[in-house]
Structures are given as structure tokens and as C-alpha cells.
Amino acid sequence: MIFLKLTNLKNLFKPKYPLLYMAEKIHLTFLGTSSAIPTATRNHTSIFLRYKSENILIDCGEGTQRQLRKAKINPLKINKILITHLHGDHVFGLPGLFETLGLNNYNKTLLIYGPRGIKKFIKNIIRNFIFTEKIKIQVKEVNGKFIDTEDFEITAMKLKHNSICNGYFFKEKNKLRIDKKKLKKLKLPGSSEIAKLKKGKNIKINKKTIKYKDLTYPEKGRKISFILDTQKCQNIKKLIKDSDLAVIESTFLDSLDKNKVKERMHLTARQAAELAKSSKVKKLILTHLSQRYEYKEKLVLKEAKKYFKKTEIAKDLMSITI
Ligand SMILES: [Zn+2]
Ligand SMILES: [Zn+2]
Incomplete structure (x- = not known):
């Protein structure tokens, strides 16, 4: 309720030059945070990422639909699904989600990305389950950069697990930001001129050329990486390098179950x-x-913090904005 009131209030303070103030936040919601077996407090793996008009689901373990409801996320908004691998705790929620989308007249094409084998897997779901209403689905097996837009890119790299597994990173493109102080000194141009400056183009005001470099400064795009189900391997470092946020699996504790890591292929x-x-x-x-x-979550956090202070443990329905 409080949230609704705040969003209404927001309209009262609409900025005159919206392009200057657009903070494209990246929202993450942890829908499920357990490993192979869910617990009373942890559902099977799924993470929801929202950025601009993108609503991306990363993995879809059993029970993800109810977690979406609890997190007040409308499943009809999902436009992309990234699957890390085909172990049940990461994909058993897919048939149910397809059914719900069909019953609610989902009118987009759902884009699903995953490692080798995902095409056959989705094909079998569609063939073997009796769906009331079918939805349009496009599936791609990916390795390397597979989404590259004006705003962001998503890259997949193979991890080392006992099923073919992809890790992913989402990277916002570097941007030019407007220096508001410098802009104020000039006679403020309109939104279209500001948009040109942000694209690195010079503009003309009263026949005078204004260089974009004089009014803008570069801002590094944010990077979020997702490392689920893997044992230690080189690609983890490549995927998480310089991430603003790295989401990494932590199935075991080094102090108690170090011996299980290699056999089960986890971290x-x-x-x-x-x-x-x-x-x-x-x-x-x-x-x-x-x-x-x-x-024993405190033990997990304590162990990790010994080696990297800025660590947090994910909880189901925990949200974070970057
Ligand atoms: Zn798993
Ligand atoms: Zn697995």
C-alpha cells in the first residue's frame, strides 16, 4: 500500500527534462535459493531480473510460479528465460509456467536461452504435456554473447558441472551522462538535443556548435553475473570479473563438506x-x-566473509536494486 502511494506521488514531481534523470535501475528478486532439495524456507532456484522493459527469469525450478505470486511479479511480463542447465531443481517449474501463460493469453513470443540440449528439452515438454492453451516459444542454445542491444548485452559461458551448464553475465552498455551543472550554464536545449548529446553527437544552439564531450561524462555500465551449479573452473573468473554484483552458488561449506565438492561438482x-x-x-x-x-546459514556467511567481506546470503523473495 505504501508503495502505491509513493508511486502516485512520483507523478507530482515529474522532471522537466526526463532524459536527464532517467536512472535505469536493475532489480533482482531471488525467487528460490535452495539446492537440489527445497526446504521450508528455500524454494528451488529462480531469479527474476528487471531492467527497463526487460523481465528476465533465470532458471525456473519447481514452485517458481507461487514465488512469483508472493513477490507480486506478474508472470505475463516475463519476456526472456535463461536456463543454466537441465537439472530438475532449475527447470521443473517450466511446464506449469507455460500453462499459466497460455491460460492468461500470453501474447508475446517467449524467448528461452540455455545450453546444448535445451531445444530438445523444451520440445519434449510441449510434446508430452497436455496444454490447455499453447504459447509461442523460441528456443536458442547459446554460448558466448547472444544478446547485444543498445542498452545491454548478455553472455553465456560453459561451467563445469555434471550436466552441460551455462553461467551468464548481464552487462549494461557504458553510457554518456549529462553534466547538469554545465548544462544549466547554457540555454537548456530540448529533449531531442539532450538525446543527441547522450549518443555522442555534437549539437547546435543558435548556430553555435556544442561538443558532446564538453557536456557529458562517461559512466561505466553495471555488470551482474550468475554462476549456478559448477565446480571451480576458469570460466567463472571470466564471467564474474569486475561484476558490480556476482550471484554465485554455494552448495557446501569448506569447513564441513569439502570432500563432497568434486564428486557433486559444486562450490x-x-x-x-x-x-x-x-x-x-x-x-x-x-x-x-x-x-x-x-x-546453519550463519556458518555459511561467516566462512565466506572470512575471504570476502562484501558477501550476503540470498533469501527467498529477497530483492535488491542496483
Ligand atoms: Zn542445482
Ligand atoms: Zn545442477
Whole structure:
């Protein structure tokens, strides 16, 4: 209710030059944060990312639909799904989600990206389940940069797990921002001129050329990386390098279950933290926690923080804005 009131108030303070004030926030909601077996407090893996008009679901474990409802996210808004791999705890929610979208007249084409095997997997879902209403789905097997727009890119790289698995990073493009102080000194141009400056184009005011370099400054795009289900490998570093936020799986604790890591092909809290530190990550969120730590989360956090202070443990329905 409070949120609704605030958004109404926002309209009263609409900026005169909206292009100057557009802060394109990136919102993340952790819908599920358990590993293979869900617990009373942790659902199977799924993360929702919202940026501008993009509504991206990363993995869709069993029960994701109800988590979306609890997080007050309309599933009809989802336009892309990134699947890391085909283990059940990451994909069992897909048939149910397809059914809901169909029953609610989803009129977009749902774009699904994943590792090798995802095409056959989705084809089999569509073939084997009896859907009341079908939706349009396009599936792509991806490796490397597969989305490249004016605003952002998404890249996939292979990880090392006992199923073909992709890690992903979302990277906003570097931008030119307007220096408001300098702009004020000039006779303010209109929105179209500001848009040109932001694209790196010079403009003319009263026949005088204004160089974009004199009125703008560069701003680095934000980077968020997603490392789910993997053991230690080189590509993790490439994916998470310089991330503003790295979401990394932390199935085990180094201090208690180090011996399970290689056999099950996962990471420990210590490994995730060390990787974040050596890759100059700004903030680390650990997820995909084993059920064995249901009441030992503090131990997971303590272990990780020993190696990388800016660590947090994901909780179901936790939201973060960058
Ligand atoms: Zn998993
Ligand atoms: Zn897995």
C-alpha cells in the first residue's frame, strides 16, 4: 500500500527534462535459493531480473510460479528465460509456467536461452504435456554473447558441472551522462538535443556548435553475473570479473563438506568468496544452499566473509536494486 502511494506521488514531481534523470535501475528478486532439495524456507532456484522493459527469469525450478505470486511479479511480463542447465531443481517449474501463460493469453513470443540440449528439452515438454492453451516459444542454445542491444548485452559461458551448464553475465552498455551543472550554464536545449548529446553527437544552439564531450561524462555500465551449479573452473573468473554484483552458488561449506565438492561438482562458500575477491567483484550474493545448512546459514556467511567481506546470503523473495 505504501508503495502505491509513493508511486502516485512520483507523478507530482515529474522532471522537466526526463532524459536527464532517467536512472535505469536493475532489480533482482531471488525467487528460490535452495539446492537440489527445497526446504521450508528455500524454494528451488529462480531469479527474476528487471531492467527497463526487460523481465528476465533465470532458471525456473519447481514452485517458481507461487514465488512469483508472493513477490507480486506478474508472470505475463516475463519476456526472456535463461536456463543454466537441465537439472530438475532449475527447470521443473517450466511446464506449469507455460500453462499459466497460455491460460492468461500470453501474447508475446517467449524467448528461452540455455545450453546444448535445451531445444530438445523444451520440445519434449510441449510434446508430452497436455496444454490447455499453447504459447509461442523460441528456443536458442547459446554460448558466448547472444544478446547485444543498445542498452545491454548478455553472455553465456560453459561451467563445469555434471550436466552441460551455462553461467551468464548481464552487462549494461557504458553510457554518456549529462553534466547538469554545465548544462544549466547554457540555454537548456530540448529533449531531442539532450538525446543527441547522450549518443555522442555534437549539437547546435543558435548556430553555435556544442561538443558532446564538453557536456557529458562517461559512466561505466553495471555488470551482474550468475554462476549456478559448477565446480571451480576458469570460466567463472571470466564471467564474474569486475561484476558490480556476482550471484554465485554455494552448495557446501569448506569447513564441513569439502570432500563432497568434486564428486557433486559444486562450490563451497569459501571458494565462491575467494573467486569474488580475486575477480574484483564489488558485492557477492551466495545462493543454492544445501538443505543440510537450513539452520546453519550463519556458518555459511561467516566462512565466506572470512575471504570476502562484501558477501550476503540470498533469501527467498529477497530483492535488491542496483
Ligand atoms: Zn542445482
Ligand atoms: Zn545442477
